[in-house]
Amino acid sequence: MDIKNVGIVGAGQMGNGIAHVFALAGYDVTINDISQDALDRGLKTIRKNMERQVSREKISAADRDAALARISTTLSLEELGSSDLIVESASERETIKSAIFEDLQPHLKAETILTSNTSSISITRLASRTDRPERFMGLHFMNPAPVMPLVELIRGIATDDATYQTMLKVVENLGKTAASAEDFPAFIVNRILLPMINEAVYTLYEGVGNVRSIDTAMKLGAGHPMGPLELADFIGLDTCLAIMNVLHDGLADTKYRPCPLLTKYVEAGWLGRKAGRGFYDYR
Ligand code: CAA
Numbered sequence: 284m285d286i287k288n289v290g291i292v293g294a295g296q297m298g299n300g301i302a303h304v305f306a307l308a309g310y311d312v313t314i315n316d317i318s319q320d321a322l323d324r325g326l327k328t329i330r331k332n333m334e335r336q337v338s339r340e341k342i343s344a345a346d347r348d349a350a351l352a353r354i355s356t357t358l359s360l361e362e363l364g365s366s367d368l369i370v371e372s373a374s375e376r377e378t379i380k381s382a383i384f385e386d387l388q389p390h391l392k393a394e395t396i397l398t399s400n401t402s403s404i405s406i407t408r409l410a411s412r413t414d415r416p417e418r419f420m421g422l423h424f425m426n427p428a429p430v431m432p433l434v435e436l437i438r439g440i441a442t443d444d445a446t447y448q449t450m451l452k453v454v455e456n457l458g459k460t461a462a463s464a465e466d467f468p469a470f471i472v473n474r475i476l477l478p479m480i481n482e483a484v485y486t487l488y489e490g491v492g493n494v495r496s497i498d499t500a501m502k503l504g505a506g507h508p509m510g511p512l513e514l515a516d517f518i519g520l521d522t523c524l525a526i527m528n529v530l531h532d533g534l535a536d537t538k539y540r541p542c543p544l545l546t547k548y549v550e551a552g553w554l555g556r557k558a559g560r561g562f563y564d565y566r
Contacts, residue, residue, distance in 0.1 A: 284394060284449050287311060290363030291370045292383050294325025294356070296519070296557065297400055298372035300428030303329045305370075306350040307342065307429075308457045314356045315363055322356040329354065332429055364390035368453070370422055372400040375525045380404065384413045396446055398422035402522065403469040403529040406439040416441035420450055423470060424459075426518060434459045435470050468533030469526055477526045480518075483511035484542040487562075494562050512562040515545075516555035524549045 289305050291298050294316040302325070306312045316322050333347045342350075360383070363369060369387060373379050380399060387397075397419045399409055410419035421437030434454045438447055447463075454461040464470040469477060483497050492500065498510020507514075515523050527541035548554075548561065555561030 284367065284396070284445070286367045286396070286449065286453055288313070288366045289368045289370060290315065290366030291372060292316075292360070292363070292387070293372035293374075293400075294321045295372070295374075297424060297426060297428060298370075299325035299328045300332075300426065301370055301372055301400060301424050302354055303332055303350075303429050304424070304457050304459070306353045307333075307346065310353065312354045313363055313366065314354065315358070315360055316356075317358070319358065322358070326354070326356060332427075336429070360387050361390045363387060364392075366391070366395055368396045368398065370398050370400060375402060375404070375522050377404050377409070380409060381412050384409070388414050394418070396420070396449060398450065400424055402473050403526045405468070405533075406437045406466045407441070410439040410441060417443040418446045420446055421464075421466070421470065422450060422454075423472070425472065432458075432460050433472070434461050435472060436461045436463045437466050437470050438463070439466050468529050473526050474530065477523060477530065478539060480511045480515045480523055481527050481539075481542050481545065484515070484545045487512065488542055488544040516561035516563055516565075518555070519557055520545060520548050520553065520555045520561050 289310045289312050291302050291312060291314045294314050298314065302312045302314050314322060314325060336342045337344050337347050371380055371383055373383055384397060397413055397415060399421055400423055401421060402423060406421040410416035413419055416439060419439055420442050423435035425431035425433050436450055451461055462471060486492055486497055487494060494512050498513050501507045501510045524541055524545050527539060530539035552558060553560045556565055559566045
């Protein structure tokens with residue numbers, strides 16, 4: 284299937300980055316969110332990030348203008364009706380994601396492919412609640428989407444081969460590299476990355492190191508671009524906790540037990556960069 288129009292649900296951290304990537308690759312993009320404020324903030328971030336790419340000579344000013352002209356926004360899911368592809372990028376809560384697909388379905392063409400940018404929720408289960416489980420996939424971008432070259436492609440148990448092949452081609456057109464994962468809790472990247480971050484929080488909790496020494500150790504000692512606690516703040520501590528809970532519940536193994544300190548920070552509303560406070564203070 285030829286994909287031209289892409290509907291993106293959610294203008295947040297991931298949604299606006301994904302819209303940025305699709306628009307630069309020449310796709311017509313419509314972003315939906317539940318408030319005008321969220322849409323305005325998403326567009327502002329896209330402009331700022333494209334500006335950064337222009338100033339670093341990654342793209343030209345003409346590329347930026349053409350990409351921005353391909354992006355429109357809407358508060359109504361109905362206006363995503365002409366999309367060939369939907370990328371759901373709402374909050375990492377299963378009930379919210381399922382409700383979005385349910386509300387979207389009556390407006391969509393029969394052939395429209397549905398994807399979710401979920402970082403950990405079962406694709407098979409999300410797909411089973413839609414009218415087209417064979418045309419449903421996980422399309423998992425990494426943060427920041429305009430920079431990170433990987434997209435995980437996750438097939439649900441019912442995903443057909445035509446859908447998978449179409450999405451492989453889309454990822455290639457975006458200039459990204461696909462890694463295919465089977466549908467098990469947290470797929471590949473987060474199955475490996477989040478236990479490492481959780482272990483870093485335990486390392487802090489048990490007093491083995493402080494925030495700076497833990498991050499410095501992993502940056503300079505293991506060559507990571509960001510330390511694990513800085514990365515946790517960047518991802519969002521609520522998202523980190525949600526993924527650990529998916530691993531813990533889905534694999535029923537105590538080795539995935541979320542660190543109590545991570546839970547406490549989330550309960551305090553110290554969710555990382557987006558909240559102004561996490562393991563670091565951004566205020
Ligand atoms: N949009 C566009 N460009 C951006 C950007 C954005 N949001 N953020 C950074 N950049 C660009 C910069 O312009 C810069 O470009 P040049 O190389 O052309 O100069 C480049 O990215 C590097 O940025 P900076 O120089 O500002 O800063 P940096 O060198 O510290 O890199 C980083 C920033 C790319 C985020 C780097 O720190 C990094 O790779 N961190 C690790 C990120 C990571 O692990 N992401 C995965 C998280 S896990 C995930 O996403 C899965 C999940 O489901 C939770």
